[in-house]
Amino acid sequence: MKIKSGFAISQAGIIISLVVALAGGLFLYQQFKHANKTNQQLMNYKYAFNDFLNLQTEFTLYRSQDIADSLKDVRTTYTLERVSMKQRLEQDSEALLLLEQIQTGILEFESNLQEQIKLQRRLGFDEDRGLRVFFRQAVHRLQKESNLLNDLELEVLILEIRRREKDYLLRWEPKYLENHAALLKQAQNLVTTKYPENKQTLMTKLNEYIQGFTQYIYHLEVQGQHSKQGLKGKNTQLNTILKERFNSLSMHIKQAQTEAAKKHLKVTFLFILTTTFLSLSISFLINRRITFSLLEITSFVRKLAKTEDFSKRLELKGNDELAHFSDDLDALLKHFETLLERLSLAQQRLVEDAKMASLGGLVKGFAHELNTPLGIAITSESFLREKVECLKHDFKHGKITKSNLQILLQEFDDSLSLIESNLNRSADLISSFKKVASHQEYDELVEFDVREFLNNLLSSLRHEIEKHNATVQLDIPKGMILKSYLGAFSQIFTIFLVNSLRHAQVPSRPLNIDISCKFVSGTIHFRFSDDGVGIKEELLDKVFEPFVTTKRGEGGTGLGLSIVYNLVTQRLGGHIELQSVENKGVCIYMHFNDISFRQHFE
The missing domain is CATH 1.20.120 (Four Helix Bundle (Hemerythrin (Met), subunit A))
Structure with missing residues (x-):
């Protein structure tokens, strides 16, 4: 099948x-x-x-x-x-x-x-309606009658009745109602005995109050005075x-x-379990036939991934799809071999191109720097030659005076001093360029002063630095001596500087670059930072990968930081870390544990 x-x-x-x-x-x-x-x-x-x-x-x-x-x-x-x-x-x-x-x-x-x-x-629902206002009005009328009679005892008795009324309505305790009833009876007796001529009027008003209050209490009890009573x-x-x-x-x-x-x-x-069991049973019976072939393919792929030897071949026997897959895989591996050879050659060419581009930048900057002192020297030489011709003419016609000779001699001396200083400056530039260029071309294990090395490198790149309106600050103590590959360090810092100058520039302000080096607990720490445009967050995880660049259309190859990573981790045995926030610059840390160093004190 x-x-x-x-x-x-x-x-x-x-x-x-x-x-x-x-x-x-x-x-x-x-x-x-x-x-x-x-x-x-x-x-x-x-x-x-x-x-x-x-x-x-x-x-x-x-x-x-x-x-x-x-x-x-x-x-x-x-x-x-x-x-x-x-x-x-x-x-x-x-x-x-x-x-x-x-x-x-x-x-x-x-x-x-x-x-x-x-x-x-x-x-x-309020004090101005219903039975409540009825019995209250009745007692008010009774109080008015008592006031007309000017009887203090009756007035006090009516006040006590009202007080017991309010006590009961506030506390709902039976004793207040009993006291209220006793006071009413006392009031009835007082009216009957003391005011027989006003008995009918007073008793009518008192009975109105008693009737209204009694009905009011009855309705309240039907409603329920507390949670266990009435409705x-x-x-x-x-x-x-x-x-x-x-x-x-x-x-x-x-x-x-x-x-x-x-x-x-x-x-x-149960339904899912049944259908799944049937499906798995069918799958097992079918897949059993191809298991051994798949195991052989898996084993081959694992060995291939482990050894990265693309010259090996699978060579499965048979005439089914797996055998055809084996033949196709062998052909693909052969094609991979050819592509890897081409890719290796292309990468070597690109690395060499990057090195030459770096050296070309140095040459361009060196040429620009050398042009200034040589131009001054040539101008001084022309001026000196002109003055010599004047001296010859005056000597020939006998016009030389002591004052003119003194002036000419002073001008000769100034011109020679100017020529000498500018030729010395040219010699220093040539010496710095020779040190940088020779170490990039022929890298050797040498001792070098970190501050002096970086100053020479900055002198070679001064034209590029000034062109991009940048300033470079070195925070490196004097006398820090390393024994390592100067050419590797030269290439690393050249790439750092060129990348910052070409990619980090913010049009509205100058670019500030800081380089520092410190010895801490037997480890050498370098820090390179700028305050430019920074790197986008999505590129941070792959900045050290080859061919990653944001300037591909402008001639960028994307190999600079890849070369730096290989030099730091493989050539120099160190570690490198890059941190960046977009629009806030870049900070690169390098740590070296295996490089010999010493501090020289003058």
Whole structure:
């Protein structure tokens, strides 16, 4: 059997298993979604249910006449949520029974609350209405009569009656009501015995007060003075019963959801397990035929990856797809061999080009620097030659005077001094260039002063530095001597400087470059930094890779930092790290543990 056919059968089995698993997952998701909607509806119903029960507390606290409107709004919301909940539970008879029991209690609760509202209307929602204002006006009229009689005893007795009235209405303790009744009887006796001629008027007003106060107390007791009395007590008990019924409903719904989820999960799991087992069995029987060939291919690829020897060949026997793959792989490896040889040659050429470009930059800068002192020397020589011709002419015609000769001699001396100083400067430039260029071309293990080496390098690159409006600061103590490959260090810092000058320049301000070197605990630490445009974050992880450049269209090869990385890690045995924030510059650290060094003190 061809491997293609075997894979087709195997993939078909896997697809069937995935379809079954997807269908099972979708089914479980629908069940979860349904349960979630039920829970959300239960929560909404709970909010409406609690709002309904809280009306009793709200009425008890505030006795507001707006309670009827609130009851109407809450009843509407509760009814809507109850209908929605009933539709959600239409398949669960037990839950519907619990919901009906809650509804029965809610209706009784609402009836009691409406009765309390009716009673409160009779009592009065404020002090200017109902029975409260009736008996208070009656006692005020009685007080006016007592004031007209100018009887202190009657006035005090009426004040005590009112005080016991207020005590009872504030504390609802029976003793105050008993004291109130005793004081009323005492007032009746006092009116009968002391004022027989005003008895009818006083008794009428006193009886009006007694009748109004008695009715007021009766209505309050029917309403319920505390949580265990009257209609309020009934609703308190209903509140507890309804909450227990709601908790039972909630627990029943959650238990039913849990049992349904377990059942659905079990069925789905068994179905998926069965189809997966069948699919894996078919896959195993088919893949068994190609296992050994695949193992041989895997082993070959691992050896190839480990040894990187692309001259080896797989050479599988047979006439199936794997044998054809083996032939194609062998041809590909042969092609890789050819490409790697070409790539190696191209990379060597690019590295040499980069070195020559670096040296070319040095030559260009050196030529520009050398041109200035040589130009001055040539100009001085021309001036000197002109003065000599003047001297010859004056000598020939006998016009030489002592003062003219002194002036000419002073000019000769100044011109010779100028020629000498500029030729010395040219010699120094040539010496610095020879040191840098010779070490780049013929790298040897030598001792060198770090500060002197960098000063020579900066002198060679002065033209480039001035051209890009840059300043370079060295933070290197005198007498730091290294024994290493000067050419490698020259190439490293040349690449650093050229990269900063060409890539880091910000048009609106000068570029500042800092180079420092320190000896710390037997390790040499170099730090190179600039305050230029920095490097984008996405390039930071690959700046040391070959051919990574942002100036490819402007002649950049992307090999500079790759060469630096190889020189630091392989040639010099050190470590290099680059940090950068875009628009805030670059900072490069180099650490060397194996380079000999010493500090020379003059």
